[in-house]
Amino acid sequence: MSLPSVAPDPAAAELAAAFRRLPADAPVRLGKRTSNLFRPRAAATTTLDTSGLSGVLAIDPVARTADVQGMCTYETLVDATLAHGLIPPVVPQLKSITLGGAVAGLGIESTSLRNGLPHESVLEMDVLTGSGEIVTCTPDGEHADLFRAFPNSYGSLGYALRLRIELEPVPPYVALRHVACADADDLTRAVEEVAATGEYDGLRVDAVDGVAFAPGDLRLTLARWTDEPGRVSDYTGQQVYYRSVQERTSDRLTIRDYLWRWDTDWFWCSAAFGAQNPTVRRLWPARWRRSDVYHRLVGLDRRYGVVDRLDARAGRPRRERVIQDVEVPADRLGDFLAWFDAEVGMRPVWLCPLRLRDTTHGERPWASYPLAAGTTYVNAGFWGTVPVGPEAPDAPVNRAIEAKVDELGGHKSLYSEAFYDVETFDALYDGPNLAAVRERYDPGGRLTALYDKVVRGR
Incomplete structure (x- = not known):
């Protein structure tokens, strides 16, 4: 048509x-x-x-x-x-x-x-x-x-x-349930239930993501679109959304505030600028509490090396920036998080399940990011720095993450630094097809x- x-x-x-x-x-x-x-x-x-x-x-x-x-x-x-x-x-x-x-x-x-x-x-x-x-x-x-x-x-x-x-x-409101999960396997079982039925514990689920706060503290947030009026929370002011995921079992937001619930504090990364300190937050104009402002501040730091200079002056090890989103098959999420905790140690980690919609154009319908149709993946997002010392410019942690994700049958988003050799890159992102189309x-x-x-x- x-x-x-x-x-x-x-x-x-x-x-x-x-x-x-x-x-x-x-x-x-x-x-x-x-x-x-x-x-x-x-x-x-x-x-x-x-x-x-x-x-x-x-x-x-x-x-x-x-x-x-x-x-x-x-x-x-x-x-x-x-x-x-x-x-x-x-x-x-x-x-x-x-x-x-x-x-x-x-x-x-x-x-x-x-x-x-x-x-x-x-x-x-x-x-x-x-x-x-x-x-x-x-x-x-x-x-x-x-x-x-x-x-x-x-x-x-x-x-x-x-x-x-x-x-x-969409209706005007979103009802949230924050479900505590004992470990990654527990969370994965819940995700697969939602993927198979569109429900969890008998209630419809329209959207789902989660946060791994600690090895034994994972929260899955299940969202349901609703017309039902009622009191709604506001995380654009003094309250911080990601903390509510750990502190509450249920919540309600307007649909617009739900869509941008992570933007006000750039997930949890606004803490690096003091924006979650209650005193600083009251003084920080609301129009500047948003992700693009924080991104510009990070850009200034990278340009002038402010954090590196302060660490050197204080005698602290040089830090490696580890800012990545990776997709691993849902049944390997536990393996990835166990390795990640042992080798990297950053928390929280954002967890976002996904499945490809397109099942009509072959097993891997999107050549340049070839996830398998019919497979549930979980995106793990982690953004921060890790103290590694003088090896920091060689990015040992980022390289190790790339290797582990490849081992587990996953892919890494390319918005951040990547270190693959040409052969590995072409195998992961279908380099021959890219070259032919180009x-x-x-x-x-x-x-x-x-x-x-x-x-x-x-």
Whole structure:
């Protein structure tokens, strides 16, 4: 079935023209207001202005679809769709993540056990390719090879200028249950029950994620969309959401506050800036208690080495930054957490179960991030530093995590630092297919290849 056409977007046409005006040997980089990457990159000498590509083009509340520009943030998108009682099937947890970024660089959230990953709700995309053309690709059309290789390509195959996505209806409120789990196996059994039945203990579950606070203290949060009015909690002020997961057994939020429950404190990472100290929190303007502000503060630290200098002055071991999200099969989660506790020792760890929606395009339908259809995975997210001493620049902890995740049959997201050799990288992320698609749409090699981008930092 063909999809309704949309009017050409002048901003997209202008970006493509600006791309074609660049010298053939000029590196290509999008100029973006925000970023959620945590890996070093070579300084850009030329950037393409994307300021005109940050909006919602159209919402069809009957068909439950939205046409969205690639640089539109989920905060902007959700504000527009909630006005119609709709949201994207998966809304990544940070407000400043863009739709194009979540598709090209992956995204995940608590609806991923039910709805897969953000790119699985994309119906079609307009992609600016390395040859300077704008190509409209769909799951089964002429450019299906680009459509299926695009997720996890990080701009190495082109840039999404417009995406048409599915939407789903939501009521105004979310009822939460925080279920205590004795260990990872206990949590996994609950996750598999939800995956198989859509329920837990007889109640419907619309979304699920969890937090591993300690080896014997894991909490699974089960969310149910509801119309029932009642008192709701507010974690945008003095209260901190992640603490409530450990302190409460039930809760209620508005749907909007639920979607952004992690953003106010960047999960728990705002503590590094003192933003969870009650006195500091009262003085810290609410408009600055958000993930993109904290990200800029981290960027300043990395640029000037503030923490490294303070550690050196105090005689403390040099610290390695360990900021990663990994997916492991659910039945190996216990193995991973046991190893992680022994070898890394960071807590809390965010846990987010997922299953691919697409079971119609082979066992591994998304070539560049080949998770197996029909398998339950759990994303483990951990973000902080580990004292390792003078070996810190060689990233021994990050390298060990990569090896362990590979051993357990999982994958690692590439938004942060990666250290794979070429052969391992190509085996994990289907390098031969990436190369073939790149040859078709970027025969001149204008765009930086994925390995060069995410491992070599080019």
